[in-house]
Amino acid sequence: MADDEQQVGGETAEPLDPVVETLLERLYEELGDAVIDRAQMFGTPIVRVRAEAWRRAAEVAKTALACDYLSYVSGIDWQPAPREGAAAGADTSSPVQPTDMTFGLAGSAGRFQLVAHVQSTTRHWGITMKTDVDEAQPRALSWVPVYPGAEWHERECWEMFGITFDGHPALRHLYLPSEFEGHPLRKDFPLLARVVKPWPGLVDVESMPGDAGGDASDGESEA
Amino acid sequence: MSSTDTPGLPRFDVEPGALRHLAEAQMNVELDTGDMILNLGPQHPATHGTLRLVVRLDGERVIAADPVVGYMHRGYEKLTEFRTYPQITTLVNRIDWLSSFANEVPFVHAAELLMGVEAPPRARWIRTILTELSRIATFYLFLGEMGLQVGALTPAFWGFRDREHVLNLIEAATGGRFHPNFNRIGGLKDDLPRGWAAETRRAMQAILDGCDDFESILVGNEIFEARTRGIGIIPSDVGASYGVSGSNLRASGVDWDLRRDGRPYLAYPEIEFAVCTHTDGDAFARYWVRLQETRESARMVLRLLDGLPAGPIMAKVPRVIKVPEGEAWVETENPLGQMGYYVVSKGATGPFRVKIRSASFSNVSILPWLLRGAYVPDVVAILASLYFILGDIDR
Numbered sequence: 001m002a003d004d005e006q007q008v009g010g011e012t013a014e015p016l017d018p019v020v021e022t023l024l025e026r027l028y029e030e031l032g033d034a035v036i037d038r039a040q041m042f043g044t045p046i047v048r049v050r051a052e053a054w055r056r057a058a059e060v061a062k063t064a065l066a067c068d069y070l071s072y073v074s075g076i077d078w079q080p081a082p083r084e085g086a087a088a089g090a091d092t093s094s095p096v097q098p099t100d101m102t103f104g105l106a107g108s109a110g111r112f113q114l115v116a117h118v119q120s121t122t123r124h125w126g127i128t129m130k131t132d133v134d135e136a137q138p139r140a141l142s143w144v145p146v147y148p149g150a151e152w153h154e155r156e157c158w159e160m161f162g163i164t165f166d167g168h169p170a171l172r173h174l175y176l177p178s179e180f181e182g183h184p185l186r187k188d189f190p191l192l193a194r195v196v197k198p199w200p201g202l203v204d205v206e207s208m209p210g211d212a213g214g215d216a217s218d219g220e221s222e223a
Numbered sequence: 224m225s226s227t228d229t230p231g232l233p234r235f236d237v238e239p240g241a242l243r244h245l246a247e248a249q250m251n252v253e254l255d256t257g258d259m260i261l262n263l264g265p266q267h268p269a270t271h272g273t274l275r276l277v278v279r280l281d282g283e284r285v286i287a288a289d290p291v292v293g294y295m296h297r298g299y300e301k302l303t304e305f306r307t308y309p310q311i312t313t314l315v316n317r318i319d320w321l322s323s324f325a326n327e328v329p330f331v332h333a334a335e336l337l338m339g340v341e342a343p344p345r346a347r348w349i350r351t352i353l354t355e356l357s358r359i360a361t362f363y364l365f366l367g368e369m370g371l372q373v374g375a376l377t378p379a380f381w382g383f384r385d386r387e388h389v390l391n392l393i394e395a396a397t398g399g400r401f402h403p404n405f406n407r408i409g410g411l412k413d414d415l416p417r418g419w420a421a422e423t424r425r426a427m428q429a430i431l432d433g434c435d436d437f438e439s440i441l442v443g444n445e446i447f448e449a450r451t452r453g454i455g456i457i458p459s460d461v462g463a464s465y466g467v468s469g470s471n472l473r474a475s476g477v478d479w480d481l482r483r484d485g486r487p488y489l490a491y492p493e494i495e496f497a498v499c500t501h502t503d504g505d506a507f508a509r510y511w512v513r514l515q516e517t518r519e520s521a522r523m524v525l526r527l528l529d530g531l532p533a534g535p536i537m538a539k540v541p542r543v544i545k546v547p548e549g550e551a552w553v554e555t556e557n558p559l560g561q562m563g564y565y566v567v568s569k570g571a572t573g574p575f576r577v578k579i580r581s582a583s584f585s586n587v588s589i590l591p592w593l594l595r596g597a598y599v600p601d602v603v604a605i606l607a608s609l610y611f612i613l614g615d616i617d618r
Contacts, residue, residue: 041549041550041551041552042336042486042551042552043486044486044552046550062464068460068463068464069463069464069466069468070463070464070465070466070585071466071554071561071563071580071585072466072563072565072578072580072585074565074578076567076576077576081304094304094305094306094573095305095306095307095571095572095573096571096572097569097571097573097575098569098570098571102548102569104549104550104567105549105550115565115578117552117563117565117580121459121463121472121477121479122479124479124484124485126554128552128565146464147464147465147466148461148464148465148592149464149465149466149467149585149588149589151588152584152585152588160300173293174292174293175292175293175296175617176293176296177293184298184301185300185301187304191301191302191304191305194305
């Protein structure tokens with residue numbers, strides 16, 4: 001959590017890039033205190049805005065920041081995936097992640113966040129925006145009226161994370177079959193392939209039929 | 224009161240006036256032109272895989288089009304959470320399978336940024352050369368394929384034939400024709416084999432000649448121009464708001480190339496190259512832009528070979544790759560457009576979350592807008608000119 005405390009008040013360790021600073025200043029002018037926090041990710045500014053200002057942030061980015069290009073809209077589930085029991089899907093091979101819930105750059109209020117990236121084709125800059133969505137009722141205003149390309153991204157985000165987008169023209173499944181239940185990119189959704197057949201892990205060698213000592217358990221040894 | 228008798232036909236007693244009335248009524252009835260639903264795909268040759276396009280037709284004209292994707296969805300974003308960083312390069316290889324090497328670069332770069340590791344200059348230059356070779360391989364298939372979709376068979380054979388030069392080079396350097404898996408965090412698996420540079424120079428000459436052939440047979444060809452000019456026009460602002468990128472957006476007059484305008488990566492800041500744009504935004508413009516970019520890539524490879532620095536190909540990295548906590552967004556100009564990875568790390572051997580931004584996904588999401596009002600034969604030409612790879616849509 002040390003990272004979070006460091007960023008309260010919008011101070012980051014590395015000095016801000018001049019372009020990043022300009023972008024953030026313009027965003028503050030338009031959005032005011034709807035901007036909760038900011039950070040810098042290797043030259044790309046990240047701002048976290050209040051959920052009610054999510055669509056307004058897109059409008060400001062498109063008009064005041066000249067970000068005419070929508071790169072992506074997606075979600076993050078910050079809750080660590082369960083490592084044990086049925087929920088982990090009998091998986092022992094995946095990299096071990098920290099078990100406490102920590103948040104990334106610019107922080108988060110809870111488990112689910114939306115993250116989007118927009119860019120300017122004329123000024124060649126870009127900005128990543130985040131907003132917190134409620135865990136019990138994850139929903140946000142759709143970006144489709146501002147960026148029509150958000151339609152598919154939001155459909156994907158809806159089926160993968162279960163985040164509803166108000167004002168979206170047709171929120172239906174994109175990749176998954178329409179009768180699919182659950183939200184696969186949520187951390188508590190196990191990797192189904194591993195549930196069906198557990199990953200062998202490090203020992204991935206079956207003994208050959210003629211191996212000495214290897215086939216003692218199958219009861220067919222002739223000795 | 225009776226009509227004339229015809230042998231063999233039943234006799235009707237109808238008033239003559241009524242009959243004429245009936246005939247006139249028949250004339251005034253409009254032909255039934257109810258909407259027709261047509262399924263293109265999931266197995267249509269123009270779709271490079273399994274894209275299904277449900278189009279509603281009024282006669283020959285498209286009223287509405289709805290792409291149905293997901294037939295090849297493999298859930299890579301979920302799978303990355305169960306893999307270590309070095310294992311993920313194998314996965315991302317298979318997103319856009321025609322330019323696999325170019326898919327690896329931004330992911331490996333994101334991990335390198337987070338670890339504070341920089342690949343040595345020679346590794347960066349070789350990566351650039353292989354990325355440009357992937358671009359040539361990808362575009363060559365398009366240059367031939369596009370002709371095929373509008374009825375010219377010869378260019379397709381040329382495209383497949385000459386692409387072999389490039390695939391052989393990639394195979395010679397990396398060991399894999401389609402899935403090199405050659406990038407390592409901090410550098411490359413191997414150095415280039417002996418004699419590779421000379422062979423590449425010869426092949427690039429063949430590629431440049433091949434581009435002239437494509438130009439002479441298609442550009443200026445009456446049939447090709449009639450089938451591609453003025454159809455599928457993407458205005459620059461609409462294209463950008465849909466996230467259309469790469470050559471598709473440059474064909475709409477947007478002078479934006481991440482190799483030149485993005486955060487500097489690989490050896491692009493150190494070499495000269497031209498960025499081609501076209502103002503028309505139609506299917507022809509997209510063909511023309513890719514043709515010029517293929518030439519430019521071949522010239523870039525020659526330039527890169529001239530300036531290839533000596534030195535190591537791997538930076539010092541720990542044996543077990545652990546990426547420090549942080550987030551990184553790396554975007555590159557891939558053959559199909561902007562490819563980006565938003566990587567969230569929590570200090571483990573694998574990423575916590577990876578958002579894969581693939582080019583074809585956004586390039587295809589414009590189809591409902593673009594196909595409205597198009598004619599059925601043009602649909603195939605428009606699909607071919609957008610040039611997408613299914614693995615790049617479905618991930």
